[in-house]
Amino acid sequence: xxxxxxxxxxxxxxxxxxxxxxxxxxxxxxxxxxxxxxxxxxxxxxxxxxxxxxxxxxxxxxxxxxxxxxxxxxxxxxxxxxxxxxxxxxxxxxxxxxxxxxxxxxxxxxxxxxxxxxxxxxxxxxxxxxxxxxxxxxxxxxxxxxxxxxxxx
Numbered sequence: 001x002x003x004x005x006x007x008x009x010x011x012x013x014x015x016x017x018x019x020x021x022x023x024x025x026x027x028x029x030x031x032x033x034x035x036x037x038x039x040x041x042x043x044x045x046x047x048x049x050x051x052x053x054x055x056x057x058x059x060x061x062x063x064x065x066x067x068x069x070x071x072x073x074x075x076x077x078x079x080x081x082x083x084x085x086x087x088x089x090x091x092x093x094x095x096x097x098x099x100x101x102x103x104x105x106x107x108x109x110x111x112x113x114x115x116x117x118x119x120x121x122x123x124x125x126x127x128x129x130x131x132x133x134x135x136x137x138x139x140x141x142x143x144x145x146x147x148x149x150x151x152x153x
């Protein structure tokens with residue numbers, strides 16, 4: 001009887017774990033949902049916006065990425081992990097660029113985090129959020145201007 005009880009408990013636990021894992025969305029799912037609802041610009045289109053006073057570029061990479069790889073000139077650095085606080089107009093960390101009415105072009109290294117950042121900004125009410133397709137990598141490959149890294153590789 002003890003063995004049957006053990007087997008039953010073990011199978012029940014495994015079933016619960018399997019159900020739980022199936023309900024978790026993947027990053028690919030989140031990105032696909034975001035891409036379906038956001039505006040994205042390719043690198044060539046985004047490069048033409050550099051210097052336009054109605055546009056601000058927001059770099060959502062981590063600080064070490066900027067230091068090692070450089071950044072788009074004039075971009076504002078707000079890591080993806082604290083973006084919500086900067087967007088929320090009622091939070092002390094609010095950054096006025098998000099309530100400025102300007103087009104806000106989000107970018108990261110390869111485009112994944114910026115897709116999610118753009119969707120978040122859109123969901124939080126930013127009026128003109130845009131994703132830079134392919135991120136900083138695409139910008140660099142397309143010949144976009146770059147402020148140099150601050151640390152040597």
